[in-house]
Amino acid sequence: MLRRTLFAVVAMSALAAQAAVPEFHLVVQDHKFQPTEIQVPAGQKFKLIVENKDASPEEFESAELNREKVVVGNGTIDIYLGPLEPGKYGFFGDFHQDTAQGAVIAK
């Protein structure tokens, strides 16, 4: 019972947060990010939606942003970010670091 309630609270808070924040889209294709640079507002929470159009899995990773999340082949993930100070924050695809590189630019 407690577990179910907790589960509901977590799910609801996630939904509530989803409704409130602006969204930005990122595509993985041929082991590259498109676009390679994403402009976001500084000082504000936002959601990054990463769609993997490759058949193979990829991992969105960024030491600068403290983020790490696997996106399976032809899958989509949401990553919550911010609020960020103005600046450039690099990210990369952990499974294809030589090609999959990008950056979030907060202004």
Next chain:
Amino acid sequence: MLGSGLLVFREVLEAALIVSIVAAATRGVVGRGRWIGAGIGAGVLGAIIVAFFAGAIAQAVSGIGQELFNASVLLAAVLMIAWHAIWMASHGRELATQMKSVGAQVTGGNRPLSALLIVVAIAILREGSEVVLFLYGQSAGGSSAVDLIGGICIGVIGGSAVGLALYFGLLRIPMRYFFSATNWLLLLLAAGLASQAASFLIQADVLPALGNRIWDSSFLLSDTSWIGKALHTLIGYEAHPAGMQILFYLVTAALIAFGMRMLGGGGAKPPQRPVNAHLAH
């Protein structure tokens, strides 16, 4: 082959560092080889299962299943380490005394080895599932079997070698300090894992960050350098931690230290009397 070898090496290294601390902390315990072996086996099996269900896990709980899964697994490891560290603090003195007779083994039956088995399994499961996913992607992308198997060999052998080096380094700690030293290592390891769990809960937007970058020490030691990564795994180093991560780190460290002190009565002190009467614990 080198590229995949490097990724496998990195993940194996992270798991091997944790396993080597666990192996050192259970020094002298009869049957620990079997327990650790079982933990590794369970971890590899778990990694394959988790990788297989990665898509389903990610989709669960409106898209934050992956973070909740990672955070739960990490917090489970924290609990197991806490239990073991506190237990060891209350029995470490006896263990150290028993081991004074060279080559002796400790025969107690009810020490929570199973807790550390779970920690080993979790460490392997987490890093291993990334390896499995990566290799699956490589093979789907047309990499040859020779490349993949070569990469696995390079990574596993290299990562295990560093883990073994740490293990034998730890064994050089003098016996009278040994168990308190490994206990402190376990405490820092647990605090670091708790901080990582907090990071996943922030990523899922379940917890507030309480400040995204409390400090930035990346100019001193970057998260992406090898030393930075090793320290990240061992003691939870972060170049720019969120406030919530620091809170999780400090609370976990304080709770375990408190438990060790309350129940341990200072395990670091040398024994003042023969302890044969305590063998029954």
